[in-house]
Amino acid sequence: MQALRYAPKKTHPSLLSLAGLLLLAAKKKNKIKLLLQQLDEELLHENPTLQDLHALYNSLFLDDPLSGIKKEEKPWRWIDRMKPETLLALLETAAKLQGKPQQFNEILKGASQCS
Numbered sequence: 001m002q003a004l005r006y007a008p009k010k011t012h013p014s015l016l017s018l019a020g021l022l023l024l025a026a027k028k029k030n031k032i033k034l035l036l037q038q039l040d041e042e043l044l045h046e047n048p049t050l051q052d053l054h055a056l057y058n059s060l061f062l063d064d065p066l067s068g069i070k071k072e073e074k075p076w077r078w079i080d081r082m083k084p085e086t087l088l089a090l091l092e093t094a095a096k097l098q099g100k101p102q103q104f105n106e107i108l109k110g111a112s113q114c115s
Contacts, residue, residue, distance in 0.1 A: 039066065
């Protein structure tokens, strides 16, 4: 049993995708930096994808292309508008792997339509 536990395992596809993304970001550093420097404060605060790109850039490189823009204390995420009981149900369903995928999808659909 110990031999099976410690035997080499295949690398999960998500790690391969992440490594590819980091390599691509490193290769395209100057283009990403130029793009981020062109953003205004309003556009950055309205767009979670650009916030994620900025966070990825900051995790790889020391210079901050947005030094002139005041950053939000807490970036917006879709779970911020979710009711606590909905988020808890979604997390419990995912953690326990209970129910059918349809149940999980219904909870997620309801959560994404929160007001």
